[in-house]
Amino acid sequence: MDVQLKSYKKSFEYSYSLGVFPTLELLNFKHDKVIKVVISENSRENQGVMKILDICKKKGIEVEINNKAINRISKKENCYAIGVFEKYETMLNPLKDHVVLVNPSDMGNLGTIIRTILGFNIKELAIIRPAVDIYDPKVVRASMGALFRLHFQYFDDFESYMGSFNHDIYPFMLNAKETIHTVSPKGDKPFSLVFGNEGSGLGDEFLDIGTSVIIPHSDEIDSLNLSIAVGIASYEMTKGRS
Numbered sequence: 001m002d003v004q005l006k007s008y009k010k011s012f013e014y015s016y017s018l019g020v021f022p023t024l025e026l027l028n029f030k031h032d033k034v035i036k037v038v039i040s041e042n043s044r045e046n047q048g049v050m051k052i053l054d055i056c057k058k059k060g061i062e063v064e065i066n067n068k069a070i071n072r073i074s075k076k077e078n079c080y081a082i083g084v085f086e087k088y089e090t091m092l093n094p095l096k097d098h099v100v101l102v103n104p105s106d107m108g109n110l111g112t113i114i115r116t117i118l119g120f121n122i123k124e125l126a127i128i129r130p131a132v133d134i135y136d137p138k139v140v141r142a143s144m145g146a147l148f149r150l151h152f153q154y155f156d157d158f159e160s161y162m163g164s165f166n167h168d169i170y171p172f173m174l175n176a177k178e179t180i181h182t183v184s185p186k187g188d189k190p191f192s193l194v195f196g197n198e199g200s201g202l203g204d205e206f207l208d209i210g211t212s213v214i215i216p217h218s219d220e221i222d223s224l225n226l227s228i229a230v231g232i233a234s235y236e237m238t239k240g241r242s
Contacts, residue, residue: 025145111142
């Protein structure tokens with residue numbers, strides 16, 4: 001693969017993990033996808049970088065010292081390490097719970113959601129196009145490398161997702177029929193928590209799909225931030241499970 005250490009573009013066949021911790025997560029969970037690791041010449045005393053160098057030595061992964069490339073790619077001060085990795089495809093586990101994001105458009109939100117659902121042991125993420133690029137380094141960084149522990153899969157539309165899995169569906173909407181206080185998963189059947197775009201939410205057609213749910217909040221705000229809503233829903237829907 002021809003790798004040029006320059007600012008990320010969606011057309012690249014590779015992407016970057018920016019920072020020591022996301023790069024450690026990359027090395028620990030997707031080391032077979034790592035092309036090389038780039039470190040700063042001033043980082044050798046950093047304990048995290050020392051761990052990175054040890055893993056790279058054991059795995060036979062190339063390490064390059066290149067301050068200019070780090071500054072060009074990260075555009076952030078104090079970025080001591082960057083992992084360069086090959087993009088890869090994953091498939092969702094049909095027996096596990098899913099979070100489904102319909103047309104997500106904010107990179108920071110997506111990264112935060114990835115980290116949040118992993119915290120509640122949900123490791124399957126469906127993304128309905130059009131949608132943000134999950135491999136954008138801003139997403140990887142916001143996820144703090146949690147991306148490398150998940151399965152994720154893009155679908156062209158929600159119907160394609162529905163046709164692929166037999167889950168109980170819970171669309172989260174402001175005009176839903178049930179509140180999160182009255183809804184709980186049924187037995188051992190896996191569920192899908194479905195959320196709409198940050199700006200427009202889910203369309204009314206989702207009212208007739210599965211059990212629509214609202215997270216009640218005060219009239220002081222019009223809606224919850226998407227990543228907050230996903231966090232609340234993930235907690236409530238998994239708290240009774242081991």
